[in-house]
Amino acid sequence: MKKSFSSATFLMATYFFFTALRLCAQTTDPLFKAPPAGVQSVWVSPENPTGEKGQGALTNKGEKGNAFFIIAPGETKSILDMKGAGIIHRMWLSGTIGINAEQRRAVRIDMYWEGAKKPAVSAPIGDFFGIAHGLIARYDNELFSSPEARSFSFTIPMPYRRSAYITVTNESTTELWLWYDINLSKMKTVPADALYFHTYWNRNIKTTPGADYVILPEVKGRGRFIGTNIGVIGDSLYRGTWFGEGEVKFYLDGDEKNPSLAGTGTEDYIGSGWGQGEFALRYTGSPIASKEQDVYAFYRYHIPDPVYFHTACKVTIQQIGNSDKNGLLKMKAGGAVVTPVWMLGQDGKKTIQRRLLDEHNPPKLEDENFPVTSTNYLRSDDVCATAYFYLDKPENDLPALPPLQLRLYNLKTAVWEKLKPKE
16 A cells, blocks of 8 residues: 655655754864864954964054054055965955045055065956956955945965965055955965965957957966956947957967867856846856946856866957947948958848858958848957966966056046946
8 A cells, every 4th residue: 555745744854854954064064163273363454463462452552543554655565474384364455445446456466475576466456356447346256345345355265385475555646545454374384285376467458359368378387267357348439339259268288279168258258148237146247337338347256167277277258249230330430440250140940150250252241241130240349357366386477467557548537437336
């Protein structure tokens, strides 16, 4: 005789199953574990600049006397100088950076590991904390956050074996008021396979049609690409058309002509589709997406989908947009360089793709037989990016941070005067 489960029996079984799962998770949860021997929690801030034990809150008789530093234009300030082994877990900062667009792009953050002469991290401070163009917005993802568009923080493990040194350089025209704290653990040793954290920032004011923008030039060594945040200011000659058909490419471990990893489009890379609006998720997002001004700032972090490399890594993104024949002709008449590369249309009920670069004699844009349909074309825009990666050495051989003039070029008129801060 067959037995049947009642609804109550099924619900009770389900309850006990998920309760068991929760209990298993709790027994492996490291939050309640005793501290490892020799590990010391350290906070470095203006109230304890050295992070030494028992040396916090000494000024003003302990009543909040040194909550921030004032850094003059042209001044470099050391904000962390640690000897021995440790892991940086988190950094938070605020101050005039939260309300000053110029400072977010002009102030520079540099990080040095193991006494290296060249910084492993050197980037404009706003870009480093996850958003381009000197802008700020509310966002919260796996690595960076700005909860109310007034501050920045990161939660990224940054191991070091002998020393860690971080500076902030004020290359803006005004005083920088800097509130910050850096949270780390001091320990006897870090894991033998621990890698060093690096970033690379660059900007190409006018990309070359047909040449991929380089997010990360080839870096040699063993490591992991963590992700990138990218900023695009669309060229006014292409105004009103979609910029983001470019595919992201990863050249790994000896790849030369062709990449091992290739995406399907810009908005696809950050998890969206059919265009790109504003959103902010754990690993993908676009805090800024202004179709009216063609200004975008977006990110993708490869945390659940690691990108490992053993000898070398290079990352690029194609410079491709989309419009139709009429839009392309209008742009070309306005002085834009327009090279169609792909079409999508219908032949009756059948979908047709035309890969124009593979055709022996493709139609010219001005020809009568050039279809009025969705067409991808090579274009040129103002693109910047911050690449984040781990490497098996404390220095890299990448180019230095570009000069202030290039970092600030045209931002006031093209971005800051047109986009209001996200508050």
